[in-house]
Amino acid sequence: xxxxxxxxxxxxxxxxxxxxxxxxxxxxxxxxxxxxxxxxxxxxxxxxxxxxxxxxxxxxxxxxxxxxxxxxxxxxxxxxxxxxxxxxxxxxxxxxxxxxxxxxxxxxxxxxxxxxxxxxxxxxxxxxxxxxxxxxxxxxxxxxxxxxxxxxxxxxxxxxxxxxxxxxxxxxxxxxxxxxxxxxxxxxxxxxxxxxxxxxxxxxxxxxxxxxxxxxxxxxxxxxxxxxxxxxxxxxxxxxxxxxxxxxxxxxxxxxxxxxxxxxxxxxxxxxxxxxxxxxxxxxxxxxxxxxxxxxxxxxxxxxxxxxxxxxxxxxxxxxxxxxxxxxxxxxxxxxxxxx
Amino acid sequence: xxxxxxxxxxxxxxxxxxxxxxxxxxxxxxxxxxxxxxxxxxxxxxxxxxxxxxxxxxxxxxxxxxxxxxxxxxxxxxxxxxxxxxxxxxxxxxxxxxxxxxxxxxxxxxxxxxxxxxxxxxxxxxxxxxxxxxxxxxxxxxxxxxxxxxxxxxxxxxxxxxxxxxxxxxxxxxxxxxxxxxxxxxxxxxxxxxxxxxxxxxxxxxxxxxxxxxxxxxxxxxxxxxxxxxxxxxxxxxxxxxxxxxxxxxxxxxxxxxxxxxxxxxxxxxxxxxxxxxxxxxxxxxxxxxxxxxxxxxxxxxxxxxxxxxxxxxxxxxxxxxxxxxxxxxxxxxxxxxxx
DNA sequence: CTGTTAGCGCATTCAC
DNA sequence: GTGAATGCGCTAACAG
Numbered sequence: 001x002x003x004x005x006x007x008x009x010x011x012x013x014x015x016x017x018x019x020x021x022x023x024x025x026x027x028x029x030x031x032x033x034x035x036x037x038x039x040x041x042x043x044x045x046x047x048x049x050x051x052x053x054x055x056x057x058x059x060x061x062x063x064x065x066x067x068x069x070x071x072x073x074x075x076x077x078x079x080x081x082x083x084x085x086x087x088x089x090x091x092x093x094x095x096x097x098x099x100x101x102x103x104x105x106x107x108x109x110x111x112x113x114x115x116x117x118x119x120x121x122x123x124x125x126x127x128x129x130x131x132x133x134x135x136x137x138x139x140x141x142x143x144x145x146x147x148x149x150x151x152x153x154x155x156x157x158x159x160x161x162x163x164x165x166x167x168x169x170x171x172x173x174x175x176x177x178x179x180x181x182x183x184x185x186x187x188x189x190x191x192x193x194x195x196x197x198x199x200x201x202x203x204x205x206x207x208x209x210x211x212x213x214x215x216x217x218x219x220x221x222x223x224x225x226x227x228x229x230x231x232x233x234x235x236x237x238x239x240x241x242x243x244x245x246x247x248x249x250x251x252x253x254x255x256x257x258x259x260x261x262x263x264x265x266x267x268x269x270x271x272x273x274x275x276x277x278x279x280x281x282x283x284x285x286x287x288x289x290x291x292x293x294x295x296x297x298x299x300x301x302x303x304x305x306x307x308x309x310x311x312x313x314x315x316x317x318x319x320x321x322x323x324x325x326x327x328x329x330x331x332x333x334x335x336x337x338x339x340x
Numbered sequence: 341x342x343x344x345x346x347x348x349x350x351x352x353x354x355x356x357x358x359x360x361x362x363x364x365x366x367x368x369x370x371x372x373x374x375x376x377x378x379x380x381x382x383x384x385x386x387x388x389x390x391x392x393x394x395x396x397x398x399x400x401x402x403x404x405x406x407x408x409x410x411x412x413x414x415x416x417x418x419x420x421x422x423x424x425x426x427x428x429x430x431x432x433x434x435x436x437x438x439x440x441x442x443x444x445x446x447x448x449x450x451x452x453x454x455x456x457x458x459x460x461x462x463x464x465x466x467x468x469x470x471x472x473x474x475x476x477x478x479x480x481x482x483x484x485x486x487x488x489x490x491x492x493x494x495x496x497x498x499x500x501x502x503x504x505x506x507x508x509x510x511x512x513x514x515x516x517x518x519x520x521x522x523x524x525x526x527x528x529x530x531x532x533x534x535x536x537x538x539x540x541x542x543x544x545x546x547x548x549x550x551x552x553x554x555x556x557x558x559x560x561x562x563x564x565x566x567x568x569x570x571x572x573x574x575x576x577x578x579x580x581x582x583x584x585x586x587x588x589x590x591x592x593x594x595x596x597x598x599x600x601x602x603x604x605x606x607x608x609x610x611x612x613x614x615x616x617x618x619x620x621x622x623x624x625x626x627x628x629x630x631x632x633x634x635x636x637x638x639x640x641x642x643x644x645x646x647x648x649x650x651x652x653x654x655x656x657x658x659x660x661x662x663x664x665x666x667x668x669x670x671x672x673x674x675x676x677x678x679x680x
Numbered sequence: 681c682t683g684t685t686a687g688c689g690c691a692t693t694c695a696c
Numbered sequence: 697g698t699g700a701a702t703g704c705g706c707t708a709a710c711a712g
Contacts (some may be wrong), residue, residue, distance in 0.1 A: 059689035061398035084420035397704035
């Protein structure tokens with residue numbers, strides 16, 4: 001293989017010379033244009049393989065002013081689960097389509113950070129972008145991107161109209177499912193610990209509230225937490241002292257685990273004294289004791305849908321509808337009817 | 341802003357015209373070349389801002405035959421923790437250096453999958469690559485990449501000489517630490533559940549074995565598992581029946597959690613009857629009951645080091661030494677002296 | 681200090 | 697069918 005001292009990657013001209021044809025002919029063969037004599041095709045292909053030729057994508061992008069690189073712009077998340085899996089979903093779908101992905105992480109939702117991230121993303125020859133938005137700030141990014149760039153959003157937030165097309169998780173449905181389930185178990189009401197929503201109303205919270213209202217149950221004040229388990233633990237400590245709380249729907253699995261640990265440390269039984277439910281469906285929560293009832297989300301599917309949407313936009317389709325993934329309630333040991 | 345019907349991104353010529361100078365002058369201003377009259381600099385900068393000019397990176401890459409895009413090639417992992425955090429470490433470091441990352445996931449370690457992944461990575465104008473190798477197959481990728489491309493490896497595996505420079509986690513030290521600690525607690529020996537190693541000997545296993553041998557302790561047969569918790573659970577079921585097992589060092593946290601759950605389901609007390617230790621240091625394991633003793637690894641640091649190594653190679657430095665991250669034992673509730 | 685010229689690798693006109 | 701010429705946007709060399 002390549003082992004000469006100063007190695008220069010072969011270009012079309014090298015292939016053309018090796019095959020004894022002209023540069024355009026090689027180009028035609030490589031791009032599948034018809035009207036090339038079969039024997040020339042064979043000679044060109046042989047030369048390509050012989051030299052290990054690879055098209056120079058910079059030149060290609062320049063010439064065609066299009067690219068098979070798409071950018072993913074994502075908020076930094078402490079919880080890696082949803083993020084990593086959505087990414088995997090996008091990457092897998094992109095790979096099948098022969099496209100590459102680049103990723104840019106947003107360090108915060110401040111304007112300056114947004115601008116820097118957008119600059120960086122745009123510093124590559126990208127054909128489109130996917131904005132990953134599980135928390136806030138995604139809209140800011142979408143707005144900062146040039147209008148000429150195809151953009152798709154992916155995430156759980158309920159979206160105001162007018163934004164880019166999106167692949168969404170129907171979080172409201174998930175919040176409703178788990179709340180209705182807990183009410184059905186006989187709880188008078190369900191408390192809710194919410195993660196930081198960045199000003200917007202979380203779909204999880206919407207669904208929870210709607211379910212309570214529909215059932216005529218009291219809607220207790222929302223408890224505000226960070227997304228991590230330590231914050232959940234702190235809420236667990238507070239809940240431990242209250243006997244009006246019999247069921248808690250937590251904004252994500254980490255919070256739920258933190259709450260459960262705090263309750264356990266204080267000798268409060270889950271689900272005997274309090275039922276706890278999470279949101280996300282991280283694989284590990286099924287091993288917990290008690291294993292966690294939670295709302296599972298198929299993040300890989302979400303990622304795949306986002307890519308497919310973008311892919312269609314890239315092909316010029318314009319009347320795209322947002323794609324919605326339904327989360328699914330998984331009942332485990334951490335929830336039960338209230339103590340009689 | 342841009343809202344005309346057919347929008348064409350401004351190019352240098354547009355800026356030049358707007359500023360009333362020539363194209364190269366604009367280029368000089370943008371690239372910080374000295375020897376440009378201050379008033380021209382000002383006019384150019386104004387025009388740039390006015391038009392919202394962004395350099396076309398495809399043209400730039402083509403002209404300079406270099407790129408500020410680097411590719412990360414990673415094996416698909418079920419556990420997202422180490423992967424996601426290493427990625428974040430790389431991305432953060434890259435972002436500070438003004439570079440972008442693209443990522444390609446290896447679907448398997450078969451030759452064909454490797455070739456496809458390499459092709460895809462190389463289909464972008466990348467300046468270098470980082471191969472993420474926590475399991476096997478990384479060397480295959482490194483070999484398939486052109487020799488002219490700067491490559492750095494990152495991961496935990498002990499590396500045969502001759503490969504690319506690498507940022508490494510000293511897994512052997514971690515395995516040794518945890519094993520020595522358990523022996524010090526009074527265990528006669530320490531059992532070990534190993535993940536799939538893809539033919540190589542895991543550093544974790546090496547360190548474990550060395551520690552036992554140094555202490556003159558018996559070296560029990562290694563138990564082979566997958567990396568996931570369910571596989572761990574199965575080993576837990578088997579261990580539950582054995583009273584010669586008093587301490588188990590698991591290849592990762594997932595396995596450890598699986599083992600603990602299996603033991604708990606059978607009424608076996610951890611750490612009273614058996615001590616369990618993990619490897620990785622996922623944040624959630626501190627919330628477990630009992631909380632898990634484990635070997636923490638700083639994956640973000642690993643990623644940052646890998647990028648820095650690559651960055652230096654990109655700047656032409658050639659005598660680079662691999663960089664080693666020391667993992668750290670964190671003792672929690674899941675380990676204790678054996679029952680007397 | 682500034683503008684003119686040239687060419688990176690490729691795909692696409694256009695002649696033949 | 698095929699080859700010769702052109703230009704995508706940019707920067708490095710050259711002249712002035």
